[in-house]
Amino acid sequence: MAKEDPKDTTCLTNKQREAIAEAIGASPITATSSPQHPLSGVKIGIPQEFNIAELSPATRSWWRRGIRVLKDAGATVVPVSIPTTELSVGAYLSLATAEASSNLQRYDGTRYGTYLDSCWNGCCAGYINLHEPVPLFFFY
Numbered sequence: 001m002a003k004e005d006p007k008d009t010t011c012l013t014n015k016q017r018e019a020i021a022e023a024i025g026a027s028p029i030t031a032t033s034s035p036q037h038p039l040s041g042v043k044i045g046i047p048q049e050f051n052i053a054e055l056s057p058a059t060r061s062w063w064r065r066g067i068r069v070l071k072d073a074g075a076t077v078v079p080v081s082i083p084t085t086e087l088s089v090g091a092y093l094s095l096a097t098a099e100a101s102s103n104l105q106r107y108d109g110t111r112y113g114t115y116l117d118s119c120w121n122g123c124c125a126g127y128i129n130l131h132e133p134v135p136l137f138f139f140y
Contacts, residue, residue, distance in 0.1 A: 036074075037073060037074030038073055039073040039075035040075075042075045043075070044077050044078070045079070045080035046067060046078070046079055047080055047082045048080070049082055050085070
């Protein structure tokens with residue numbers, strides 16, 4: 001996490017890290033010389049909406065232990081609020097369904113119906129052919 005991984009397309013490049021640090025007026029996170037406090041100078045926000053009453057006692061214990069480990073490593077832990085958390089599941093389900101749909105469109109062999117280039121005059125007209133059977137796909 002502290003440096004660029006050329007095999008991970010989701011990590012920040014060193015140039016991006018420096019630009020972010022410059023924009024927020026802080027130095028990039030680097031390894032410290034103190035092995036007892038490797039997170040010294042790092043501020044970590046803990047979303048309070050995730051610490052819900054329905055957590056089991058074991059999960060709550062791990063939650064508190066995680067915060068304690070961060071503090072013991074030298075991090076400054078602060079509570080933060082993400083008021084839109086309750087909307088996240090619905091948003092995720094909508095986005096995940098749309099993403100799956102767009103990813104599956106590349107498989108041309110799994111179209112429902114018969115596609116005719118010569119008939120494409122408007123919405124859905126290219127998928128209608130009354131003279132050929134329409135293939136149906138069933139997956140079990």
